[in-house]
Amino acid sequence: MSYFKISNETAVQAFKDFNAAKSALIEQATVLANHFGGEPIFSNRIDKVSFAGINFHNFNQLENNHLWFKPKATNCFASEPKYGKPKAADREALEAIKATYNAMKPEPVSREPLLASLGVSYGDCLFSRLDMFLHNDVIYLDTSLPLIDATEIFGSEYQAAKNEYTAGKKASKQPAQASAA
Incomplete structure:
Protein backbone atom coordinates (compact mmCIF):
# COMPACT_ATOMS: atom_id res chain seq x y z
CA MET A 1 0.00 0.00 0.00
CA SER A 110 -19.97 11.14 -12.55
CA ARG A 111 -16.63 10.54 -10.82
CA GLU A 112 -14.76 11.03 -14.10
CA PRO A 113 -13.81 14.72 -13.53
CA LEU A 114 -12.49 13.88 -10.06
CA LEU A 115 -10.52 10.87 -11.30
CA ALA A 116 -9.15 12.87 -14.24
CA SER A 117 -7.94 15.60 -11.85
CA LEU A 118 -5.97 12.88 -10.02
CA GLY A 119 -4.49 11.57 -13.27
CA VAL A 120 -6.40 8.28 -13.43
CA SER A 121 -9.49 6.94 -15.16
CA TYR A 122 -12.12 4.55 -13.90
CA GLY A 123 -10.51 1.77 -15.96
CA ASP A 124 -7.34 2.15 -13.89
CA CYS A 125 -9.41 1.65 -10.75
CA LEU A 126 -10.91 -1.68 -11.82
CA PHE A 127 -7.93 -3.68 -10.61
CA SER A 128 -6.28 -1.29 -8.19
CA ARG A 129 -7.33 0.03 -4.83
CA LEU A 130 -8.25 3.72 -4.60
CA ASP A 131 -9.45 4.97 -1.23
CA MET A 132 -9.55 8.71 -0.72
CA PHE A 133 -10.96 11.41 1.49
CA LEU A 134 -10.72 15.18 1.72
CA HIS A 135 -9.54 16.72 4.98
CA ASN A 136 -8.48 20.37 5.50
CA ASP A 137 -8.33 20.97 1.72
CA VAL A 138 -5.96 18.06 1.19
CA ILE A 139 -6.92 14.83 -0.57
CA TYR A 140 -5.46 11.76 1.14
CA LEU A 141 -5.19 8.61 -0.94
CA ASP A 142 -4.42 4.95 -0.36
CA THR A 143 -3.54 3.48 -3.76
CA SER A 144 -0.86 1.95 -5.95
CA LEU A 145 -1.96 3.98 -9.00
CA PRO A 146 0.33 6.64 -10.49
CA LEU A 147 -1.11 10.05 -9.61
CA ILE A 148 -0.61 13.64 -10.80
CA ASP A 149 0.86 16.13 -8.32
CA ALA A 150 0.85 13.61 -5.48
CA THR A 151 3.28 13.57 -2.58
CA GLU A 152 3.96 10.19 -1.05
CA ILE A 153 3.51 10.17 2.71
CA PHE A 154 4.04 7.75 5.59
CA GLY A 155 1.19 5.53 6.68
CA SER A 156 1.23 7.20 10.09
CA GLU A 157 0.47 10.62 8.54
CA TYR A 158 -2.30 9.09 6.45
CA GLN A 159 -3.79 7.31 9.47
CA ALA A 160 -3.62 10.43 11.66
CA ALA A 161 -5.47 12.46 8.99
CA LYS A 162 -8.01 9.66 8.57
CA ASN A 163 -8.63 9.52 12.33
CA GLU A 164 -9.20 13.31 12.43
CA TYR A 165 -11.49 13.09 9.40
CA THR A 166 -13.51 10.23 10.93
CA ALA A 167 -13.77 11.99 14.28
CA GLY A 168 -14.97 15.15 12.54
CA LYS A 169 -17.64 13.21 10.62
CA LYS A 170 -18.90 11.55 13.81
CA ALA A 171 -18.98 14.86 15.67
CA SER A 172 -20.97 16.55 12.90
CA LYS A 173 -23.59 13.76 12.93
CA GLN A 174 -24.23 14.05 16.67
CA PRO A 175 -26.85 16.61 17.68
CA ALA A 176 -25.55 19.65 19.49
CA GLN A 177 -26.07 19.43 23.24
CA ALA A 178 -27.31 22.47 25.07
CA SER A 179 -25.56 23.23 28.30
CA ALA A 180 -27.40 24.68 31.26
CA ALA A 181 -25.25 27.36 32.82
Whole structure:
Protein backbone atom coordinates (compact mmCIF):
# COMPACT_ATOMS: atom_id res chain seq x y z
CA MET A 1 0.00 0.00 0.00
CA SER A 2 1.16 3.48 -0.79
CA TYR A 3 -0.17 6.64 0.78
CA PHE A 4 -0.32 10.02 -0.92
CA LYS A 5 -1.65 13.49 -0.41
CA ILE A 6 -2.66 16.04 -3.02
CA SER A 7 -3.26 19.69 -2.30
CA ASN A 8 -3.53 20.74 -5.97
CA GLU A 9 -6.31 23.34 -6.20
CA THR A 10 -7.86 21.74 -9.29
CA ALA A 11 -8.07 18.29 -7.70
CA VAL A 12 -9.39 19.66 -4.40
CA GLN A 13 -12.07 21.65 -6.23
CA ALA A 14 -13.03 18.58 -8.30
CA PHE A 15 -13.39 16.61 -5.05
CA LYS A 16 -15.57 19.35 -3.52
CA ASP A 17 -17.69 19.57 -6.68
CA PHE A 18 -18.21 15.79 -6.66
CA ASN A 19 -19.23 15.83 -2.98
CA ALA A 20 -21.65 18.72 -3.56
CA ALA A 21 -23.24 16.96 -6.54
CA LYS A 22 -23.45 13.71 -4.59
CA SER A 23 -25.16 15.50 -1.67
CA ALA A 24 -27.67 17.04 -4.08
CA LEU A 25 -28.33 13.59 -5.59
CA ILE A 26 -28.95 12.12 -2.13
CA GLU A 27 -31.28 14.96 -1.22
CA GLN A 28 -33.30 14.69 -4.46
CA ALA A 29 -33.50 10.89 -4.19
CA THR A 30 -34.69 11.14 -0.59
CA VAL A 31 -37.47 13.55 -1.60
CA LEU A 32 -38.50 11.17 -4.40
CA ALA A 33 -38.49 8.09 -2.16
CA ASN A 34 -40.38 9.90 0.61
CA HIS A 35 -43.01 11.00 -1.92
CA PHE A 36 -43.79 7.34 -2.61
CA GLY A 37 -43.37 6.20 1.02
CA GLY A 38 -40.00 4.50 0.85
CA GLU A 39 -36.27 5.06 1.24
CA PRO A 40 -33.77 5.65 -1.57
CA ILE A 41 -31.26 3.04 -2.67
CA PHE A 42 -28.07 4.10 -4.42
CA SER A 43 -25.61 2.48 -6.79
CA ASN A 44 -22.02 3.42 -5.95
CA ARG A 45 -19.80 2.43 -8.88
CA ILE A 46 -16.25 3.32 -9.80
CA ASP A 47 -17.36 5.76 -12.50
CA LYS A 48 -20.51 7.21 -10.93
CA VAL A 49 -23.00 7.36 -8.10
CA SER A 50 -26.65 7.01 -9.05
CA PHE A 51 -30.14 6.51 -7.68
CA ALA A 52 -31.08 2.83 -8.04
CA GLY A 53 -34.68 2.81 -6.84
CA ILE A 54 -36.94 2.88 -3.82
CA ASN A 55 -36.94 0.45 -0.91
CA PHE A 56 -40.50 -0.07 0.29
CA HIS A 57 -40.39 -1.72 3.72
CA ASN A 58 -44.03 -2.70 3.36
CA PHE A 59 -44.12 -3.63 -0.32
CA ASN A 60 -46.89 -6.23 0.05
CA GLN A 61 -49.17 -3.73 1.82
CA LEU A 62 -48.40 -0.98 -0.70
CA GLU A 63 -51.41 0.27 -2.59
CA ASN A 64 -50.92 -0.45 -6.31
CA ASN A 65 -47.85 -2.60 -5.62
CA HIS A 66 -48.61 -4.45 -8.86
CA LEU A 67 -47.50 -1.28 -10.69
CA TRP A 68 -43.98 -1.51 -9.20
CA PHE A 69 -41.22 -4.03 -9.82
CA LYS A 70 -41.06 -6.45 -6.94
CA PRO A 71 -37.98 -5.95 -4.76
CA LYS A 72 -35.46 -8.78 -4.99
CA ALA A 73 -32.02 -9.42 -3.55
CA THR A 74 -30.55 -9.25 -7.06
CA ASN A 75 -31.56 -5.58 -7.36
CA CYS A 76 -30.76 -4.69 -3.72
CA PHE A 77 -34.48 -4.65 -2.92
CA ALA A 78 -34.97 -1.56 -5.09
CA SER A 79 -38.32 -0.97 -6.78
CA GLU A 80 -39.19 1.30 -9.66
CA PRO A 81 -42.36 1.67 -11.74
CA LYS A 82 -43.03 -1.13 -14.19
CA TYR A 83 -42.71 -0.44 -17.87
CA GLY A 84 -44.49 -2.03 -20.76
CA LYS A 85 -48.20 -2.15 -21.44
CA PRO A 86 -50.30 -2.35 -18.28
CA LYS A 87 -53.87 -3.55 -18.16
CA ALA A 88 -56.35 -0.94 -19.34
CA ALA A 89 -57.64 -0.36 -15.79
CA ASP A 90 -54.10 0.39 -14.52
CA ARG A 91 -52.83 2.41 -17.47
CA GLU A 92 -53.73 5.84 -16.08
CA ALA A 93 -52.40 5.11 -12.56
CA LEU A 94 -49.12 3.70 -13.90
CA GLU A 95 -48.62 6.66 -16.24
CA ALA A 96 -49.13 9.06 -13.32
CA ILE A 97 -46.61 7.15 -11.18
CA LYS A 98 -44.08 7.02 -14.03
CA ALA A 99 -44.47 10.71 -14.83
CA THR A 100 -43.89 11.74 -11.21
CA TYR A 101 -41.03 9.24 -10.74
CA ASN A 102 -39.22 10.27 -13.92
CA ALA A 103 -39.68 13.99 -13.25
CA MET A 104 -38.22 13.67 -9.75
CA LYS A 105 -35.51 11.09 -10.53
CA PRO A 106 -32.04 12.63 -10.05
CA GLU A 107 -29.32 12.35 -12.68
CA PRO A 108 -26.26 10.21 -11.85
CA VAL A 109 -23.12 11.97 -10.61
CA SER A 110 -19.97 11.14 -12.55
CA ARG A 111 -16.63 10.54 -10.82
CA GLU A 112 -14.76 11.03 -14.10
CA PRO A 113 -13.81 14.72 -13.53
CA LEU A 114 -12.49 13.88 -10.06
CA LEU A 115 -10.52 10.87 -11.30
CA ALA A 116 -9.15 12.87 -14.24
CA SER A 117 -7.94 15.60 -11.85
CA LEU A 118 -5.97 12.88 -10.02
CA GLY A 119 -4.49 11.57 -13.27
CA VAL A 120 -6.40 8.28 -13.43
CA SER A 121 -9.49 6.94 -15.16
CA TYR A 122 -12.12 4.55 -13.90
CA GLY A 123 -10.51 1.77 -15.96
CA ASP A 124 -7.34 2.15 -13.89
CA CYS A 125 -9.41 1.65 -10.75
CA LEU A 126 -10.91 -1.68 -11.82
CA PHE A 127 -7.93 -3.68 -10.61
CA SER A 128 -6.28 -1.29 -8.19
CA ARG A 129 -7.33 0.03 -4.83
CA LEU A 130 -8.25 3.72 -4.60
CA ASP A 131 -9.45 4.97 -1.23
CA MET A 132 -9.55 8.71 -0.72
CA PHE A 133 -10.96 11.41 1.49
CA LEU A 134 -10.72 15.18 1.72
CA HIS A 135 -9.54 16.72 4.98
CA ASN A 136 -8.48 20.37 5.50
CA ASP A 137 -8.33 20.97 1.72
CA VAL A 138 -5.96 18.06 1.19
CA ILE A 139 -6.92 14.83 -0.57
CA TYR A 140 -5.46 11.76 1.14
CA LEU A 141 -5.19 8.61 -0.94
CA ASP A 142 -4.42 4.95 -0.36
CA THR A 143 -3.54 3.48 -3.76
CA SER A 144 -0.86 1.95 -5.95
CA LEU A 145 -1.96 3.98 -9.00
CA PRO A 146 0.33 6.64 -10.49
CA LEU A 147 -1.11 10.05 -9.61
CA ILE A 148 -0.61 13.64 -10.80
CA ASP A 149 0.86 16.13 -8.32
CA ALA A 150 0.85 13.61 -5.48
CA THR A 151 3.28 13.57 -2.58
CA GLU A 152 3.96 10.19 -1.05
CA ILE A 153 3.51 10.17 2.71
CA PHE A 154 4.04 7.75 5.59
CA GLY A 155 1.19 5.53 6.68
CA SER A 156 1.23 7.20 10.09
CA GLU A 157 0.47 10.62 8.54
CA TYR A 158 -2.30 9.09 6.45
CA GLN A 159 -3.79 7.31 9.47
CA ALA A 160 -3.62 10.43 11.66
CA ALA A 161 -5.47 12.46 8.99
CA LYS A 162 -8.01 9.66 8.57
CA ASN A 163 -8.63 9.52 12.33
CA GLU A 164 -9.20 13.31 12.43
CA TYR A 165 -11.49 13.09 9.40
CA THR A 166 -13.51 10.23 10.93
CA ALA A 167 -13.77 11.99 14.28
CA GLY A 168 -14.97 15.15 12.54
CA LYS A 169 -17.64 13.21 10.62
CA LYS A 170 -18.90 11.55 13.81
CA ALA A 171 -18.98 14.86 15.67
CA SER A 172 -20.97 16.55 12.90
CA LYS A 173 -23.59 13.76 12.93
CA GLN A 174 -24.23 14.05 16.67
CA PRO A 175 -26.85 16.61 17.68
CA ALA A 176 -25.55 19.65 19.49
CA GLN A 177 -26.07 19.43 23.24
CA ALA A 178 -27.31 22.47 25.07
CA SER A 179 -25.56 23.23 28.30
CA ALA A 180 -27.40 24.68 31.26
CA ALA A 181 -25.25 27.36 32.82
